[in-house]
Amino acid sequence: MRTMIRRAATLLAFSLALAGAGRADAATYTLAQLIAKVKAEYPGVIAAREALESSQAQLSQAQRLWMPQGGVDFWITGSPNVQCLAPPDPTLPVSDPNHSNPHTYAAGVSKAEREAGGCVYTSVVNLQNTATGGLYDIAPIHGVALSLSLNLLQPLYTFGKIEAANGAAHAGLKAAKGQLEAAEADVVFNAQRAYWGLKWSRAAVDVLGDGVSKLEDWIKRIDSAMNGKNPQKYTEGDLARLKIALYNAQLGLIDVRRAVVIAQSALRVLTADPEADIDDSELDNVEDGEHPVSFYEDQARLHRPEAKMLDAAATAAHYMHKLTLAQMLPDIGLATNFNYSYASSIDDAPSAFMSHMNGLGASFALVMHAPLDIGLRLGRLAQARADDRAMEARRRQALGGIAIEIDTAYANHQEADQREDETAHGEKVARGWYNAVDQDMQAGLYTEGRELTEAARAYFDFRLRHLQAIMDSNVTLAWLERTTGVE
Amino acid sequence: MKQAILIACVCVGATAFGATALGPSATLKEKNGQVNRLLKIKPPKGSAAEKKQKDDIKALASTLLDYGELTKRAMADHWDKITSAQQTDLVTTLKELIERNYVKQLRSNIDYKVLYKEENIDGDEATVHSVVKVKTKGRDTDADIVYKLRKVDAGWVVWDVVTDEVSLMRNYKSQFNRIITDNGFPELLKRMKDKLKQDDDQNAKDKAAKSGTKTADAKTGAGGK
Numbered sequence: 001m002r003t004m005i006r007r008a009a010t011l012l013a014f015s016l017a018l019a020g021a022g023r024a025d026a027a028t029y030t031l032a033q034l035i036a037k038v039k040a041e042y043p044g045v046i047a048a049r050e051a052l053e054s055s056q057a058q059l060s061q062a063q064r065l066w067m068p069q070g071g072v073d074f075w076i077t078g079s080p081n082v083q084c085l086a087p088p089d090p091t092l093p094v095s096d097p098n099h100s101n102p103h104t105y106a107a108g109v110s111k112a113e114r115e116a117g118g119c120v121y122t123s124v125v126n127l128q129n130t131a132t133g134g135l136y137d138i139a140p141i142h143g144v145a146l147s148l149s150l151n152l153l154q155p156l157y158t159f160g161k162i163e164a165a166n167g168a169a170h171a172g173l174k175a176a177k178g179q180l181e182a183a184e185a186d187v188v189f190n191a192q193r194a195y196w197g198l199k200w201s202r203a204a205v206d207v208l209g210d211g212v213s214k215l216e217d218w219i220k221r222i223d224s225a226m227n228g229k230n231p232q233k234y235t236e237g238d239l240a241r242l243k244i245a246l247y248n249a250q251l252g253l254i255d256v257r258r259a260v261v262i263a264q265s266a267l268r269v270l271t272a273d274p275e276a277d278i279d280d281s282e283l284d285n286v287e288d289g290e291h292p293v294s295f296y297e298d299q300a301r302l303h304r305p306e307a308k309m310l311d312a313a314a315t316a317a318h319y320m321h322k323l324t325l326a327q328m329l330p331d332i333g334l335a336t337n338f339n340y341s342y343a344s345s346i347d348d349a350p351s352a353f354m355s356h357m358n359g360l361g362a363s364f365a366l367v368m369h370a371p372l373d374i375g376l377r378l379g380r381l382a383q384a385r386a387d388d389r390a391m392e393a394r395r396r397q398a399l400g401g402i403a404i405e406i407d408t409a410y411a412n413h414q415e416a417d418q419r420e421d422e423t424a425h426g427e428k429v430a431r432g433w434y435n436a437v438d439q440d441m442q443a444g445l446y447t448e449g450r451e452l453t454e455a456a457r458a459y460f461d462f463r464l465r466h467l468q469a470i471m472d473s474n475v476t477l478a479w480l481e482r483t484t485g486v487e
Numbered sequence: 488m489k490q491a492i493l494i495a496c497v498c499v500g501a502t503a504f505g506a507t508a509l510g511p512s513a514t515l516k517e518k519n520g521q522v523n524r525l526l527k528i529k530p531p532k533g534s535a536a537e538k539k540q541k542d543d544i545k546a547l548a549s550t551l552l553d554y555g556e557l558t559k560r561a562m563a564d565h566w567d568k569i570t571s572a573q574q575t576d577l578v579t580t581l582k583e584l585i586e587r588n589y590v591k592q593l594r595s596n597i598d599y600k601v602l603y604k605e606e607n608i609d610g611d612e613a614t615v616h617s618v619v620k621v622k623t624k625g626r627d628t629d630a631d632i633v634y635k636l637r638k639v640d641a642g643w644v645v646w647d648v649v650t651d652e653v654s655l656m657r658n659y660k661s662q663f664n665r666i667i668t669d670n671g672f673p674e675l676l677k678r679m680k681d682k683l684k685q686d687d688d689q690n691a692k693d694k695a696a697k698s699g700t701k702t703a704d705a706k707t708g709a710g711g712k
Contacts, residue, residue, distance in 0.1 A: 439655065
């Protein structure tokens, strides 16, 4: 029994150790690792990648439209007995004065010899004559019949249909590439937002936690001083101010803890890893190139996925218009046909006017196919022309929207950057003030109770605002890069 | 953060020893190393070694920070209105307050790094700019510290430390002026001495409480278990 318990305990300890090891191995990502991970594995990106492959296949189809089109038919079946009969012999005693009753060939006469005889009479013809023919002549299988037929059409000139289809497929491929880039850019932006959001919220929790513990300490000290000689002349108002500052800090703490949970959840969804976490590098400003807004606008025209997709969509609409126009015109091609058929138990009558069950043939022809439903096609052409113009107008409209988006993203980043500078300076001054008050307190020179509260509040307020500004600066830069397609 | 700035001041304080031939920045850099070495010693709390460490730091600070000049400039016009004895008393009291404050921070185990920036020398006056990088909760903090030095026979000594745009000397100056204007110089000195007494009382209380706990622990047999 004791051994069993020991074994169970060992097993439990081993399991716990394994569980612990699992937690210790939880992936922590640097920003670069996180971006690489989501770009490679996020389902939205995978879907876009598959859609790109589908577009590549469509282009491949369009490129093969110049290849011969056609097919091969083959069949094999049983064949009935349809044989040539020898003509009636007029020398024989006549029971049939009209000599209408044919005779079978003697045994050993070949199919070719039978057919060479004219094949005027067949057993099938005599089917109706139930006296001499029977069901046996048609129903049972007397041999094998097979047929092979090959038809090919080589397009020679399609009045631009194939070129238009190729152009549209190329545009489709570009659009799919743009979609993949957009999917990647979206997930990269979301990853950056989750990363910086988590860094910021954790830093804010630390700062507020620090602030709360300091405020609690001061409240105790002031309360104690007021119960004693109170050389600093603290008032109830000073104490109340500190308590209110404490509640404000605690409210802030609740809020940033919520932000930690949200950012963590976003990170874990993006990585599809319930244990995913980020590295512990410091929340700091990402360096940007400090370019003018015109730089980003130019970059967007070249690199933004949506701009590429709009160009591709306009091109595709243009080619669809061309295709619809070409579809009103004929196709010219070279048709090739090859036939071979064989039926072992069927004799063919040597007549050009009859279809033969045994034969070999081939044909080559220059063919033309022209549509006749011109009315319907004219309607389609008008629709494609309007779609082409509408797409171009939409492209211009969307490019205008992108420009506004870039201007807004740029302005937001500038604002966050400037706010970061100002709050950094504000934090510095507030820290200096807070230290000066502390120096006064340490030297017994502290005279103004309110100053401690205000200096402390200003310091923690600016620290938090500075952290927020750094995160905003990084996230707005990420969004600016997203809107311009620059990495 | 506060601790880092105080330590930075202590670092400044360490520059006076044999610093005659060195310039202001070089003096600060060399002595920073000495203070760091001193701070690396972690004697047991309340031990003789800890007392010695504190005394060494105080000695460094008292030799380096020019308390006389700091007090004189902080007093401004009031300096000449008090007697020589009062001047000496004020300098001694302020020095004791500042030194105690420095020493308090010695065991705080803070993680910091000092980066020296530009140095400007104008005759016998100099300023040295530096940045103290301190590990703080949430995000590391960079504090700008400007040392104002003057040349004396022993070398360069610091008479003001401007931390994050707040001058130690000007801060004292405004407080001194406010108290002297409202209540006179004796009140200023009284407040400072009261603070020293208050700290002494607090230390005595803490010591008594600690020995009380030890006694109680010894009686219950819980101490040190």
